[in-house]
Amino acid sequence: MSGHGAALPMTSHKSGPLRGQADVPGDKSISHRSLILGALSLGETRIQGLLEGDDVLDTGKAMQAFGAEVINHGGGAWSVHGVGVGGFAEPDHVIDCGNSGTGVRLIMGAMATSPIAATFTGDGSLNKRPMGRVTDPLALFGAQSYGRSEGRLPLTLIGAAQALPVRYEVPMPSAQVKSAVLLAGLNAPGQTVVIEKEATRDHTERMLVGFGAELTVEQTDAGRVITLTGQPELRPQDIIVPRDPSSAAFPVCAALIVEGSDVLVPNIGLNPTRAGLFYTLQEMGADLTFENMREEGGEPVADLRAKYSPDMQGIAVPPERAASMIDEYPILSVVASFAHGVTRMHGVKELRVKESDRIEAMATGLRAAGVTVQDGPDWWHVHGLGGAVKGGALAATHLDHRIAMSFLILGMGAREGMSIDDGGPVATSFPIFEPLMAALGASIARTSE
Numbered sequence: 474m475s476g477h478g479a480a481l482p483m484t485s486h487k488s489g490p491l492r493g494q495a496d497v498p499g500d501k502s503i504s505h506r507s508l509i510l511g512a513l514s515l516g517e518t519r520i521q522g523l524l525e526g527d528d529v530l531d532t533g534k535a536m537q538a539f540g541a542e543v544i545n546h547g548g549g550a551w552s553v554h555g556v557g558v559g560g561f562a563e564p565d566h567v568i569d570c571g572n573s574g575t576g577v578r579l580i581m582g583a584m585a586t587s588p589i590a591a592t593f594t595g596d597g598s599l600n601k602r603p604m605g606r607v608t609d610p611l612a613l614f615g616a617q618s619y620g621r622s623e624g625r626l627p628l629t630l631i632g633a634a635q636a637l638p639v640r641y642e643v644p645m646p647s648a649q650v651k652s653a654v655l656l657a658g659l660n661a662p663g664q665t666v667v668i669e670k671e672a673t674r675d676h677t678e679r680m681l682v683g684f685g686a687e688l689t690v691e692q693t694d695a696g697r698v699i700t701l702t703g704q705p706e707l708r709p710q711d712i713i714v715p716r717d718p719s720s721a722a723f724p725v726c727a728a729l730i731v732e733g734s735d736v737l738v739p740n741i742g743l744n745p746t747r748a749g750l751f752y753t754l755q756e757m758g759a760d761l762t763f764e765n766m767r768e769e770g771g772e773p774v775a776d777l778r779a780k781y782s783p784d785m786q787g788i789a790v791p792p793e794r795a796a797s798m799i800d801e802y803p804i805l806s807v808v809a810s811f812a813h814g815v816t817r818m819h820g821v822k823e824l825r826v827k828e829s830d831r832i833e834a835m836a837t838g839l840r841a842a843g844v845t846v847q848d849g850p851d852w853w854h855v856h857g858l859g860g861a862v863k864g865g866a867l868a869a870t871h872l873d874h875r876i877a878m879s880f881l882i883l884g885m886g887a888r889e890g891m892s893i894d895d896g897g898p899v900a901t902s903f904p905i906f907e908p909l910m911a912a913l914g915a916s917i918a919r920t921s922e
């Protein structure tokens with residue numbers, strides 16, 4: 474499946490019990506950062522379990538355009554020969570980040586304090602998304618950007634020749650913005666300080682420390698204060714990419730809504746900045762257990778076991794949990810449709826500026842499938858039907874992988890199945906979604922064939 478080609482209509486049907494083991498691919502956030510930090514260190518970084526989805530592959534190509542050597546050794550093993558902090562070369566072509574907000578925002582940060590220019594573009598989804606949230610703080614370092622209105626792509630960024638360190642309070646909960654500022658701070662002299670009111674995923678901080686940067690995190694009344702000392706020499710690393718909890722969410726949630734299911738999803742990182750969905754599901758009464766809890770590479774890891782859960786109840790999801798499950802609201806809204814009572818999701822304005830407006834995209838498709846949904850600027854309520862979801866509609870996926878997968882999962886539990894207009898974008902984050910779900914017993918097909 475490719476997010477760049479012709480639309481790929483797909484349908485899923487009410488499925489028999491889902492059973493077996495789901496080995497989901499590597500973490501998307503950590504895969505992007507492995508390639509970028511590998512490119513910014515001097516020498517060879519080796520990566521195992523890289524997510525070979527379109528988003529990450531686009532970041533790999535971009536790192537090559539900036540002068541790093543990125544080699545695929547097969548079987549999920551990759552290496553990056555980095556050029557060091559401040560060593561990026563000027564690309565001789567436009568950098569196409571495809572569908573990936575993470576890719577483009579982190580790469581803009583990584584180049585913003587080098588005296589080079591680069592032009593960035595993306596697909597129809599990415600070129601609609603706000604980039605001012607990144608170019609504004611990068612301007613404080615001395616970088617200049619020339620984009621379309623509201624800073625949208627295509628955009629040319631001219632890195633600062635003599636960067637200044639920055640103190641920046643991130644105005645919205647965004648790991649991408651935080652990370653862009655930290656990556657820019659790498660090639661600025663002195664200390665760059667980033668303050669975030671609410672904790673967002675902390676992979677950049679953890680990995681920068683792993684690559685040898687001097688970085689401290691302090692919890693204060695103003696939030697998390699992250700201080701990075703600029704111009705370190707990053708040391709190449711051997712990285713084992715953990716499996717992606719955001720991808721694990723799909724087989725887990727499918728098992729909860731499909732009668733008779735029992736699915737094991739092994740080796741999932743439960744970093745507290747990522748695991749909010751699983752705690753939310755447990756609070757709803759899902760039969761979801763964490764087996765073999767352990768620590769790997771300083772992160773909590775468990776095997777997730779999910780079983781059919783016909784008695785789930787809607788809850789009010791605590792808004793302060795939003796950042797730790799921000800990519801999981803679409804699939805949560807599907808589970809909420811099958812639960813009893815109302816699931817209330819508040820403090821989720823950021824969902825409106827993801828790969829699509831995810832509240833709008835899910836609300837429209839859910840309503841077509843017979844579910845009552847109310848929504849406002851930063852909230853939505855899903856009225857559960859206690860398992861009796863009709864389905865039988867065609868949902869528009871708006872070039873958004875998580876919308877596509879969410880509606881295909883809905884169809885596996887709904888009376889009349891569910892169709893989507895385009896499953897192509899699934900390849901951005903979960904290229905083995907179709908065979909993995911089919912092997913569990915899901916009835917899922919490309920309708921154009």
Ligand code: S3P
Binds near residue numbers: 674
């Ligand atoms: C990501 C951060 C989040 C998330 C995205 C991945 C990252 O975006 O939605 O899928 O890897 O830093 P925001 O920073 O826009 O919240």
